[in-house]
Amino acid sequence: MIRLKYTPIALLGIGFLALTNFTTESNSLVPLNLPSLKEVYKDDFLIGTALNAGQIDEKSPKETQLIAEQFNAATPENIMKAEVIHPRWDQYNFTYADKLVEFGKKNKLAINAHTLVWHSQLPPFVRKIKRADSLQLFLKEHIQTVAGRYRGKVQSWDVVNEALNEDGTLRKSIFLNKLGEGYLVEAFRLAQAASPETQLYYNDYNNEQPAKRAGCIEIIKKIQAAGVRIDGVGIQGHWHVGKIPLQHIEESILAYAALGVKVAITELDIEVLKRDFQGAEVSQRMSNEQGLNPYTSGLPDSLQQQLARDYESLFKLFVKHKDKIARVTFWGVHDGQSWLNGWPVRGRTNYPLLFDRQYNPKPAFYKVIQAHQ
Ligand code: G3I
Secondary structure: OOOOOOOOHHHHHHHHHHHHOOOOOOOOOOOOOOHHHHHHHHOOOEEEEEEOHHHHHOOHHHHHHHHHHOOOOOEEEEOHHHHHHOOOOOOOOHHHHHHHEEEEEEHHHHHEEEEEEEOOOOOHHHOOOOOOOEEEEEHHHHHHHHHHOOOOOOEEEEEEEEEEEOOEEEEOOOHHHHHHHHHHHHHHHHHHHHHOEEEEEEEEOOOOOHHHHHHHHHHHHHHHHHOOOOOOEOOOEEEEOOOOOOOHHHHHHHHHHOOEEEEEEEEEEEEEEOOOOOOOOOOOOOOOOOOOOOOOOOOOHHHHHHHHHHHHHHHHHHHOOOOOOOEEEOOOOOOHHOOHHHOOOOOOOOOOOOOOOOOOOOOOHHHHHOOOO
């Protein structure tokens, strides 16, 4: 197959294609006239984004348009977490998840649901559970009800999220402490029964690192040995500019694929601000010292270019292993939305994504387009 080099003229051509292919229900918006990530990578893997409640509510028409033009998959950033969707024992709140499914239909987005079992963002009633059999009952009812409701409506579920410590041992979460390690297999068994057609994923951050990868492999093998289905592993992909662990990522893609599961990059972003640790442990924080928020009026060009090069290297690697990768999902549409503006230090101005705060493409966007050669 002949591969086009993305020269400026080729980019114009892709932009023209995006223009001619673009339709909206209202036809009220002019297409953004950009090359489209989902078009460029359509034969390789899905290109996803995380969506927040405002985006699902279509608060900004221009943002909705950007989502529809650039992405063919979406993950709810927060609204399907237990804290939101199952606030009390006998009360579920499906409002936003239902809206997301409709938004996905309208904009041709596969929905990658996130997440059924996570120690974080649990509703207060779960934290108060003392008895193992009560927690077991919560797990069963939660998965049956939530996964059951979206059967046939979501493409995948992150069944279990972040069950590992950095050294590859199992995290001492409420689930491990009360139910033992069998909860992992049980969660996948329940999800498979509730939503048999849905792809079932284990999802974590830093699981490209050797020790955590080994723990992740153990989890996958345990589920497989129990005769329960696991279709994929999510490498979240919260990385830092200039320090992308390309070799570990490649080794991990190969190691996971060798187990017969697909790999998805589920929460991709590249942080440009200082941090004294790696990963995405939401309970970890840094104090707001002077100098930790240096780019409030814009990112220096050297960093902008480094960010672009990092994204380019990553996508070249993903293309190399496209037969093993199901999807690459960014953790947000544009910089203004990113969780990294508020973590691990509140109130910073961060620049981790491909689109800026005005929804304009950054140099990194064009490098990702060009990486497809
Ligand atoms: O919705 C409430 C709002 O009512 C309240 O006024 C406000 C006050 O703080 O909080 C709002 O909730 C926040 C929520 O995001 C929605 O914006 C929470 O405080 C905040 O902790 C929460 O952060 C999310 C974080 O997970 C914890 O759930 C981030 O948006 C989300 O990007 C992040 O996503 C996680 C993945 O699920 C798992 N992997 C790591 C990744 C990054 O931490």
